[in-house]
Amino acid sequence: MSQDRGAVELENVTKRYGSVVAVDHLSLSIRSGEFVSLLGPSGCGKTTTLRMLAGFEQPDEGFIRISGQYVQGIPPYKRDVNTVFQHYALFPHMTVNENVAYGLRQKGVNKSDIATRVAEALDMVQMSKLADRKPRQMSGGQQQRVAVARALVNRPSVLLLDEPLGALDRKLREEMQIELKLLQSRLGITFVFVTHDQEEAMSMSDRIAIMLDGHIEQLGDPETVYEHPASAFVAGFIGRNNFWSGVATEHGARADDGTEFVASRPEEDVPNGQGALAAVRPESINLSVERPNDTNNAFQGTVAGVSHFGDVLQYVVHTADRDVLVLTPRANASRLYAGDSVWARWSADDVYLFSSRQADIVLAEADEVSDE
Ligand SMILES: Nc1ncnc2c1ncn2[C@@H]1O[C@H](COP(=O)(O)OP(=O)(O)OP(=O)(O)O)[C@@H](O)[C@H]1O
Ligand SMILES: [Mg+2]
Incomplete structure (x- = not known):
């Protein structure tokens, strides 16, 4: 069992609330010491999955093993896990020290052990200096660090974190991302x-589980899910993508607006003549005023807008049917202005093709993805 310490396995786990299937036959195997994210739109079942791992909810079907042990019927406080929530849920009337010590006191751990472990946990998150403060005397980031310390004080081998940085502003959030990642690799705890x-x-993350409607659409490391999205939904959710619907051809797809896509990667999934969805990332599209010799993987449009994002320029290129997003490194950009007529093109390596059975999903989720 000890070599499994920190491993987490879900086998075919289903959770229903009345007629809602919150988690739908989900299987996932997480290695000891791994950092795995559950990523997905609102309502896809992330929190429910976490609450089943924590023991606050019981699966209707399937099994969960934590550190090699089946946890069915085992209450939260006896599991080898601890949870950090989005809203830190610190006790407002207690100091940092008392907040972190609380769980150990409840368990009846002796005083000197409590002192040692609390000091150790606060040290991990660099909060020793603020041990006597109350929550309202600290910033959001500091409070979140205390919440992490409070979870770590129990020395779990798995830490469950539910949108722990969701309440922080952007800058603090980015700092905490780095800090949490460093802490995780230093402690070797499964996150x-x-x-x-x-x-x-x-x-x-080491790996990301992209979830939709209670199941995992794709599980993979960040590079894989970005470079090889398994579905149109993943292609639209990880990074950004422009989508065209149309029909699969021998070499790629013909979009409804007439754009011809020639793809270099083999697509077993999309039979010739059937509905297809072609996708090209904004950063894979080049703009120029000259008409290319080959008008496959190209279309003509009008620059509708230019935005500056540091060293990247974002263009919106308008055609009769749609707007297409293009991102260009500032250094490579030839000057283009709103109203300019341009050709957009991309290489066959940058074309993704999906069966259009998934088109509905993309369109349905598009709003949620962009609203953040
Ligand atoms: N206690 C509950 N009773 C009834 N339905 C629930 C309950 N908890 C969750 N659900 C439903 O289960 C589905 C999954 O919810 P869950 O909270 O796991 O989503 P989530 O991925 O965490 O979403 P969010 O990003 O908004 O936090 C949703 O449709 C939700 O409405
Ligand atoms: Mg949630």
């Missing part, structure tokens, strides 16, 4: 980290 922020998941 199961829930977020709906794809950049956060990409920057912190």
